Amino acid sequence: MTVEDAYPLKQGAIEARTYFRYDRTRDVEGKNRYWTVPRVEYRIFPNAQIKMRHPTGSRCQRNRQGDVRVQGLYNFNSESIWVPALSVAAGVTKPYGRDAGGTETELKFLATKPIGTFDLGGYSPFSYVPRRIHFNASWFHNHDPLPGHDGRTERSVSGRLGLQSAGDQ
Numbered sequence: 001m002t003v004e005d006a007y008p009l010k011q012g013a014i015e016a017r018t019y020f021r022y023d024r025t026r027d028v029e030g031k032n033r034y035w036t037v038p039r040v041e042y043r044i045f046p047n048a049q050i051k052m053r054h055p056t057g058s059r060c061q062r063n064r065q066g067d068v069r070v071q072g073l074y075n076f077n078s079e080s081i082w083v084p085a086l087s088v089a090a091g092v093t094k095p096y097g098r099d100a101g102g103t104e105t106e107l108k109f110l111a112t113k114p115i116g117t118f119d120l121g122g123y124s125p126f127s128y129v130p131r132r133i134h135f136n137a138s139w140f141h142n143h144d145p146l147p148g149h150d151g152r153t154e155r156s157v158s159g160r161l162g163l164q165s166a167g168d169q
Contacts (some may be wrong), residue, residue: 003134006087006112008049008075015041021057033057034127047075051091065097071106084113102144111135 007013016038023033035057043049051071071091079085089108095101114132 004089004108004110004136004146005132005134006075006085006110008047008073008087009041010016011043011046013041017041019053049073063153065095065100067095068094069093073110077099078112080084084109084111104140104142106138106140108138 012098017040018036018038018129021035021037025033035055037053037055039051041049041051047071051069051073053138054070057066071093073086073087075087077086080145087110089106089110091106091108093104093106094105100130112132112134
């Protein structure tokens with residue numbers, strides 16, 4: 001599970017990121033699995049962004065299978081003193097290849113609230129970089145689940161992420 005920020009990128013921003021995942025779970029051939037997951041995010045208009053990712057890795061290359069994910073995020077409420085920033089996101093994951101399963105859709109609610117000082121400009125000599133607390137709740141639906149699964153999953157996660165500068169909003 002990951003925790004996401006309720007804020008979209010800055011206006012006109014494009015971000016390219018990647019992460020590496022390693023599973024020490026032996027597959028049928030006795031090999032560990034690993035993935036590199038490149039991700040691109042783009043702010044398409046005020047308060048909205050689009051995100052795309054396409055994992056590649058050991059299993060993907062051997063079996064010629066994987067998935068492509070596209071997600072949109074819309075921030076409908078900026079934070080105030082008492083109310084957190086609120087966003088909704090919707091995504092589609094399309095698997096491909098042998099034993100790929102069905103297309104999965106996701107609907108997500110995100111809330112982000114800084115804790116600590118509210119000096120967003122950082123002008124106070126007593127201010128520190130604000131910490132943020134996040135809450136994410138998701139609902140997944142697989143439109144053609146594999147045998148033994150009903151295709152519905154609910155997930156929620158909350159947490160406090162590390163320090164973020166006031167300019168990273």
